[in-house]
Amino acid sequence: MTPPGPPALMVEKVSHSYGSRPALRDVTLTVPQSRFTALLGLNGAGKTTLFSLVTRLFHTRQGSIQVLGHPVAREPGEALRRLGVVFQARTLDLDLSVMDNLLYHAALHGIGGREARARAEAVLRDVELLVRARDRARLLSGGQMRRVEIARALLHAPRLLVLDEPTVGLDVASRRSILRHVRDLVQNRGVAVLWATHLLDEIDPGDAVVVLHRGRVVAAGEAGEVAAGATDLREAFMRLTCDGQDDAP
Structure with missing residues (x-):
């Protein structure tokens, strides 16, 4: 409904x-x-x-x-x-870690400190990539990059x-x-x-x-x-x- x-x-x-x-x-x-x-x-x-x-x-x-x-x-x-967005073109910073990509996005939405890290860990856990949080984004496969982008788009809890x-x-x-x-x-x-x-x-x-x-x-x-x-x-x-x-x- x-x-x-x-x-x-x-x-x-x-x-x-x-x-x-x-x-x-x-x-x-x-x-x-x-x-x-x-x-x-x-x-x-x-x-x-x-x-x-x-x-x-x-x-x-x-x-x-x-x-x-x-x-x-x-x-x-x-x-x-x-609004959360996943564009067709890849938009991760490949030289940053997975976690730093998410923390940067959190900062843009005014989310900082412990809350940002807690949210980042939660969304990465949801897409089964928390274990890759410290890896540079360039080390991920195409499918993994896309899952990180979805996690990032959900970080600020859009509807x-x-x-x-x-x-x-x-x-x-x-x-x-x-x-x-x-x-x-x-x-x-x-x-x-x-x-x-x-x-x-x-x-x-x-x-x-x-x-x-x-x-x-x-x-x-x-x-x-x-x-x-x-x-x-x-x-x-x-x-x-x-x-x-x-x-x-």
Whole structure:
């Protein structure tokens, strides 16, 4: 049951262009609290641009974005305090230890001293990497780095976690481990998740799904609803994105 109050994320009529090239066109979507929402789209669909606007790397010039009822444009501090982010590109400082990467993030959120270290140990324990806390980040595998990034994103106890293609380039076992951990956050801790991907095997039948194609939302609803009239979600996705592109997963 979705908790009362505003959605974890509300995007309304958002457009964005790079010069004369439109990247998002009148995008509207909602991420409910305590739900796993998949943002599906081929490479170039606009997923990363949308994440850059949600996280305020880019300014929103057309439309509005709210995190738990706090407008990102007018109340960025309040909005970003409730938001944890895992970007597609690796963002760990490879020359720092795993623990120092987390402590630096804690300091940015005004968490210091014993509390920061206690939180860092707790989130590393959750992702089964506390034993690597003193190791330099560059010594970790790709899957381990991603788990540390998720731990770091959870350090300040956000209510919304957004992840941009978090399993790209990882082996099957690492992908499953990360996805299982994120789903556990939703089920057992009530964290809302927006999971951007082009990998349809990461989607469960009961997930909320938003399909983004060429900068537009072309379908939204539960996975079963989006797949209605097709054999499965894969066929529905291919139909929704079959305007001459043949690289659907």
